[in-house]
Amino acid sequence: MARKKSNQYRILITCAAWGVALILSFPIIWTLLTSFKTEIDAIASPPKLFHFNWTIENYFIVQERSDYFHHFWNSVIISIGSTLLALVIALPAAWSMAFIPGRRTKDILMWMLSTKMMPAVGVLIPIYLICKDLGLLDSRLALVVILMLMNLPIVIWMLFTYLKEIPGEILEAARMDGANLKNEILYVLVPMAIPGIASTLLLNVILSWNESFWTLNLTGANSAPLTAFIASYSSPEGLFYAKLSAASIMAIAPILILGWFSQKQLVRGLTFGAVK
Amino acid sequence: MGKIQLQNVTKSFGDTNVIPPLNLEINDGEFAVFVGPSGCGKSTLLRLIAGLEDTTSGHILIDGKDATYMSPSDRGLAMVFQSYALYPHMTVKKNMGFPLKMAGMSPEEIEEKVSAAANTLNLTQYLERKPGQLSGGQRQRVAIGRAIVRQPSAFLFDEPLSNLDAALRVTMRLEISELHQKLKSTMIYVTHDQVEAMTMADKIVVFNSGVIEQVGTPVELYRTPKNLFVAGFIGSPKMNFIQGNEATKRGSSTLGIRPEHIDVSATEGEWEGTVILGEHLGSDTFFYIETEMGAITVRQSGEVAFKSGDKIYLTPLTNMLHHFDEQGTRIP
Numbered sequence: 001m002a003r004k005k006s007n008q009y010r011i012l013i014t015c016a017a018w019g020v021a022l023i024l025s026f027p028i029i030w031t032l033l034t035s036f037k038t039e040i041d042a043i044a045s046p047p048k049l050f051h052f053n054w055t056i057e058n059y060f061i062v063q064e065r066s067d068y069f070h071h072f073w074n075s076v077i078i079s080i081g082s083t084l085l086a087l088v089i090a091l092p093a094a095w096s097m098a099f100i101p102g103r104r105t106k107d108i109l110m111w112m113l114s115t116k117m118m119p120a121v122g123v124l125i126p127i128y129l130i131c132k133d134l135g136l137l138d139s140r141l142a143l144v145v146i147l148m149l150m151n152l153p154i155v156i157w158m159l160f161t162y163l164k165e166i167p168g169e170i171l172e173a174a175r176m177d178g179a180n181l182k183n184e185i186l187y188v189l190v191p192m193a194i195p196g197i198a199s200t201l202l203l204n205v206i207l208s209w210n211e212s213f214w215t216l217n218l219t220g221a222n223s224a225p226l227t228a229f230i231a232s233y234s235s236p237e238g239l240f241y242a243k244l245s246a247a248s249i250m251a252i253a254p255i256l257i258l259g260w261f262s263q264k265q266l267v268r269g270l271t272f273g274a275v276k
Numbered sequence: 277m278g279k280i281q282l283q284n285v286t287k288s289f290g291d292t293n294v295i296p297p298l299n300l301e302i303n304d305g306e307f308a309v310f311v312g313p314s315g316c317g318k319s320t321l322l323r324l325i326a327g328l329e330d331t332t333s334g335h336i337l338i339d340g341k342d343a344t345y346m347s348p349s350d351r352g353l354a355m356v357f358q359s360y361a362l363y364p365h366m367t368v369k370k371n372m373g374f375p376l377k378m379a380g381m382s383p384e385e386i387e388e389k390v391s392a393a394a395n396t397l398n399l400t401q402y403l404e405r406k407p408g409q410l411s412g413g414q415r416q417r418v419a420i421g422r423a424i425v426r427q428p429s430a431f432l433f434d435e436p437l438s439n440l441d442a443a444l445r446v447t448m449r450l451e452i453s454e455l456h457q458k459l460k461s462t463m464i465y466v467t468h469d470q471v472e473a474m475t476m477a478d479k480i481v482v483f484n485s486g487v488i489e490q491v492g493t494p495v496e497l498y499r500t501p502k503n504l505f506v507a508g509f510i511g512s513p514k515m516n517f518i519q520g521n522e523a524t525k526r527g528s529s530t531l532g533i534r535p536e537h538i539d540v541s542a543t544e545g546e547w548e549g550t551v552i553l554g555e556h557l558g559s560d561t562f563f564y565i566e567t568e569m570g571a572i573t574v575r576q577s578g579e580v581a582f583k584s585g586d587k588i589y590l591t592p593l594t595n596m597l598h599h600f601d602e603q604g605t606r607i608p
Binding site: 167169170172173174175176177178179180183187188191192 | 326327328347348349353354355357358359361362363364365374375378379422426
């Protein structure tokens with residue numbers, strides 16, 4: 001009897017989970033379907049779910065009109081560049097706060113996090129003017145630096161949480177075993193922190209890839225990444241739903257694939273320290 | 277070689293003075309045990325010797341050379357940590373070979389020394405395993421192996437057995453003692469367990485609040501404790517302390533008598549009391565007795581038949597009494 005009840009319960013839970021998953025992913029599924037429709041089918045009322053003329057011509061038109069690969073490379077350079085730059089700055093910061101904490105370490109960490117609480121638009125004008133004066137409008141360098149600064153608090157926090165989990169005694173043991181600072185980091189610290197560093201990198205590549213406030217406001221034709229590429233399809237001349245959908249799918253596909261293959265690493269990274 | 281001298285060493289954390297000026301000498305080949313209650317500064321002192329903490333003032337000499345400002349890696353000491361502190365991503369073999377690799381030895385030499393050490397510690401069949409796949413005792417042996425491979429001038433042990441169960445602790449205690457006899461190197465061993473101190477040490481250093489209370493061989497500390505703290509800390513069960521009339525009568529402020537130095541009788545004796553509880557260990561029996569002077573513990577060899585509530589008479593062995601003055605210092 002108890003077994004039957006638990007089976008019913010499991011079926012119920014499974015259905016509920018699928019239901020929630022469907023609701024959450026519906027916009028993406030709808031976008032994917034729309035990208036294979038003609039513009040007429042895309043705006044048909046009532047909407048057509050599967051019974052329409054399937055076509056892939058939107059994808060060709062989008063590539064032809066606005067050079068997808070140019071934007072793709074901009075996205076790659078901006079997201080990976082800003083993440084690596086953030087790592088170079090964050091790793092020593094996290095290391096010192098995790099292993100040589102001072103009296104104000106916690107306050108510094110909170111202050112870093114507090115910068116994320118301010119809306120980005122609050123600093124739009126100063127940053128825009130700085131970029132203009134430095135001649136960095138519409139440049140990938142400016143975006144790399146700005147996205148690095150935006151994500152730096154998260155990168156430091158994540159690395160700090162990871163490094164904090166490494167017992168100090170192990171590093172002391174390395175010192176007793178004759179390792180200098182370089183060898184201690186190279187042979188002991190980094191191998192133990194690699195899963196943490198990897199998931200931090202992954203998450204921040206995703207955040208930078210999807211970032212659309214700064215990428216839309218500070219770029220022109222030259223340095224625009226995929227976010228700007230999508231936005232260019234909601235134009236004043238009217239919406240082209242099918243083409244917009246095709247552009248969106250092309251923009252999110254790389255990160256969706258990356259996320260799919262690394263979801264285990266990502267989940268571990270995000271819940272690290274929360275569950276021991 | 278491995279003579280360690282501490283000259284006026286002090287340590288403060290901020291405004292808190294953990295170790296007031298302290299002088300101590302540990303001779304080459306000696307097994308010295310630092311013992312004391314938790315928070316008495318013994319582990320801090322070990323970390324100062326290791327170089328993992330900086331001294332606030334004073335000097336640490338290793339083999340006559342001033343090592344006060346040397347980095348841990350330059351001091352030529354090896355340390356075994358309470359948590360084992362093995363490298364989780366390396367195999368046993370790599371863990372044990374790590375100090376040799378850091379010393380720049382060739383892979384052949386490392387292989388040879390690691391297998392010799394693994395042989396000594398019965399670890400040969402585990403060389404390819406990771407620390408996570410070993411039991412507590414095996415991990416502790418790997419930690420010891422990592423310490424012995426490079427033949428350091430001295431070994432530092434920081435409560436190495438506290439994470440092991442009671443049976444394993446006894447075995448490992450013997451193994452460490454045997455190792456000391458085989459290697460004949462200086463060893464400094466920190467523990468809060470006075471049984472470990474008594475069984476392993478050549479020289480025991482008793483600490484209390486950062487201060488050395490007494491330095492001596494286990495037997496010296498047992499027979500002639502310098503003060504009430506040492507008298508109460510060394511020996512199990514604890515020494516009985518008697519104050520008041522009975523002490524004054526014998527010319528002291530506090531009278532100390534170990535549980536094993538009291539004779540018991542059902543009919544006659546100097547002190548009268550009532551048995552509260554008996555603990556029968558087979559080899560010994562401990563009695564907790566309520567008397568006019570307070571509770572007294574008595575230890576008798578073998579099985580002794582007294583029950584709770586029985587009237588009992590106690591007679592201390594006069595030549596085994598310890599006399600202390602008002603300050604708690606031993607009266608010779």
